Amino acid sequence: MKTISSCVEDIIASKPFIEEALNEQIINFSALASNLQMPVSKMLRKDVKTGAIMMALRRYNQPINASTSIRLKHVFNNLGDITVRSGLSDFTFKNSKTLINCNTKVLDSVNLKDHIFYAFTRGIYESNIVISSSEKITVLNEFKDEEQIGLQENLSAITISLPKENSKVVGLYYHIFKRLAWEGVTLYEVISTTNEFTVLVEDNLVDKAFSVIKCLKQ
Structure with missing residues (x-):
């Protein structure tokens, strides 16, 4: 009742x-x-x-789950390096049978260059490429026959190195998202690997986002 x-x-x-x-x-x-x-x-x-x-x-x-709370504090206290990369572009393309081949050509090109940011994410219907804006022409040339859905420029990426036990801790990402939202930081995109977590924000929000994430370690 x-x-x-x-x-x-x-x-x-x-x-x-x-x-x-x-x-x-x-x-x-x-x-x-x-x-x-x-x-x-x-x-x-x-x-x-x-x-x-x-x-x-x-x-x-x-x-409050006491065990979860303790583990969360441990993870936040042991966050690794926080890296900021600016001058990024985010391309969105409709998935096709030839899309991976186009992506392979771009990947071959950026592998020959140092200090290029690159991330590729394939969804069910569309794929994203986040790359240093200096490679914009390369992407447009290699994907010229693909259907481009969107392009967002003037983005920055903040990457956090996470402790290895992060995947076993309940609520880790929730607390990161909550703090960013509480401070009015809009996330353009999120990229993650097993031990790295990257948020993509517009350039005008990068200082605020970095400050929020840095404070998590405290």
């Missing part, structure tokens, strides 16, 4: 920003209770007073 407390818990669980604000004790309980009055009333199919909702908010305890 649904109660006011269970309804409040369900709503908060679906809104990470509210949960974070409650955890940090930086939210006005009265204002939040008023905001939740209508959705809680609809869930219970009866009128609910804001005072009862406020009581449920004050009793709310964020579910």
